[in-house]
Amino acid sequence: MKTVCFIGAGSFGTALSTVVASKGCRVNIFDVDEPHLKRMEDAMENTDYLPGVKLSGDYHFYTNNEEAIKDADVVVFSLPAQIFRVALKAAVPFIREDALVMNIAKGIEQKTLKRMSEIAEEMFDMDRYVMISGPSHxxxxxIGVPTTISVSSRNIESAKAIQELFGTNRLRLYTNDDMIxxxxxxxxxxxxxxxxxIIGGLGFGDNARAAMMTRGLAEMTRLGVKLGGKPETFAGLAGVGDMIVTCTSMHSRNFRCGKLIGEGMDPEEARKSIGMVVEGMFTAEAAVELAKKADVEMPITEAIYAVITGKLDVKTGVEMLMGRPLKAEM
Ligand SMILES: NC(=O)c1ccc[n+]([C@@H]2O[C@H](COP(=O)([O-])OP(=O)(O)OC[C@H]3O[C@@H](n4cnc5c(N)ncnc54)[C@H](O)[C@@H]3O)[C@@H](O)[C@H]2O)c1
Structure with a gap:
């Protein structure tokens, strides 16, 4: 049976750990937050970030990354995107030469504007690097709700190994060769x-949300394709699938944070009140920068960025978007 090490005991890492634990794998969990890790070990439950999900199986908790990593067949980076670089750098010396690295973070590094795989490429063998994404609260x-996600690697054999390792009758993984x-x-x-x-917080209805999601997906696809991604990916699980799940649910901390802003809370206060990293707040700046560099129009992303940085109030933002020059949809 394989040993799977999770770097970061957040909510999704913990949820994925239950999948491999249920298949008999040894699970090593490392986190820099010692009190959080201790609470998790004592309760055999991630009471801080994933309450209600009991952990059972061969679990081991570590406050030393070398101990957690050195015997692992797969090392999963389950922490926020802005921390991935430092965590990977600290881990690389201890990762076995035949081990796979898997990343779950969804974000773009601020300042460098790098995708997670571009960071990994600076210090790790990309044939052993795998990432997953898709609609997966x-x-x-x-709790084993049927879920589908996509898995990508430069080396299809690595992607297939993760597909096999995490696949159950409740979690189905599809390979996708379009990592970008x-x-x-x-x-x-x-x-x-x-x-x-924000739309929810403003009290707008389903029409406004559908408009935002559809036109939002259009501008995401525009940028993605310009930067080398495939349009089909944006129409697939990692694209429209994840949009549906994230833009319509209180499970999403990005959605919850936006709702508070729409209800009138100061954006910084809203971010803090969520108590966990709100990736969208960081990614907005990087997205605007990337769009500028690639010369791609992203009016919705720009408006959201302006609102969350306090440069634009929400109502004016909506008026600006609705008052843009008339154009053809496609
Ligand atoms: N929550 C979800 O449903 C979900 C689903 C899919 C993808 N994701 C993505 O996965 C990523 C991680 O989210 P999450 O919800 O699992 O985690 P999280 O953001 O809730 O928690 C991250 C954990 O990492 C720990 N940590 C911070 N720095 C560390 C370091 N240097 N080394 C080790 N541990 C460290 C923190 O103490 C915390 O326990 C995010 O990019 C998120 O967008 C989340």
């Missing part, structure tokens, strides 16, 4: 989720 994966598209779709949709939450 941790809260639902943790998957990474961009998964990151950019978090910005749209904040926007969708």
């Amino acid at each position: 941790a809260e639902e994966v943790g 598209g998957m990474e961009l779709a998964g990151s950019l949709k978090n910005v749209m989720a904040v926007g969708s939450g």
Whole structure:
């Protein structure tokens, strides 16, 4: 049986750990937050980030990354995108030469504007690097709600190994060779989720949400394709699938944060009140920068970024978007 090490004991990492634990794998969990890890070990439940999901199986908890990593067949980076670089750098010396690295973070690095795989490429063998993305609330994966996601690697054998390892009759993985598209779709949709939450907070209805999601997907696809992604990926699980899940559900912290902003809360206060990393708030800036560099129009993303940085109030933002020059849909 394989040993799977999770770097970061957040909600999705924990949910995925239950999947491999249920298949008999040894699960090593490492986190820098020692009190959080201790609470998790004592309760055999992630009471901080995934309450209600009991952990059973061969679990081991570590506050030392070397101990957690050195015997692992697969090392899963289950932490926020802005921390991925530092966590991977700290882990690389201890990762076995035949081990796979899997990343679940959805985001773009601020300042460098790099996708997660571009960061990994600086310090790791990309044939052993795999990423997953798709519509998958941790809260639902943790209780075994049927879920589908996509998995990508430069080396199809690595993607297939993860497909096999995490696949159950409740979690179905599809391989996808478009890592660029998957990474961009998964990151950019978090910005749209904040926007969708704002629409909810403003009390607007389903029409407005459908408009935001559809036109939002159009601009995400525009940027994604310009940067080398495939349009089909944006129409697939990592694209429209994840948009539906993130833009319509209170499980999404991006959505919840947007809702508070739409209801009138100061964006920074809203972000803090969520208590976990709100990826969309970070990705918005990177998305606007990437769009500028690639010369792609992203009016919705720009409006959301302006709102969350306090440069634009929400109502004016909506008026601006609705008052743009008339044009053809396609
Ligand atoms: N929550 C979901 O449903 C879901 C689903 C799919 C993808 N994702 C993505 O997965 C990523 C992680 O989200 P999450 O919800 O699993 O985690 P999280 O953001 O809730 O928690 C991250 C954990 O990482 C720990 N951590 C921080 N720095 C660390 C370090 N240097 N080394 C080790 N641990 C460290 C924190 O203490 C925390 O316990 C995000 O990019 C998110 O967008 C989340």
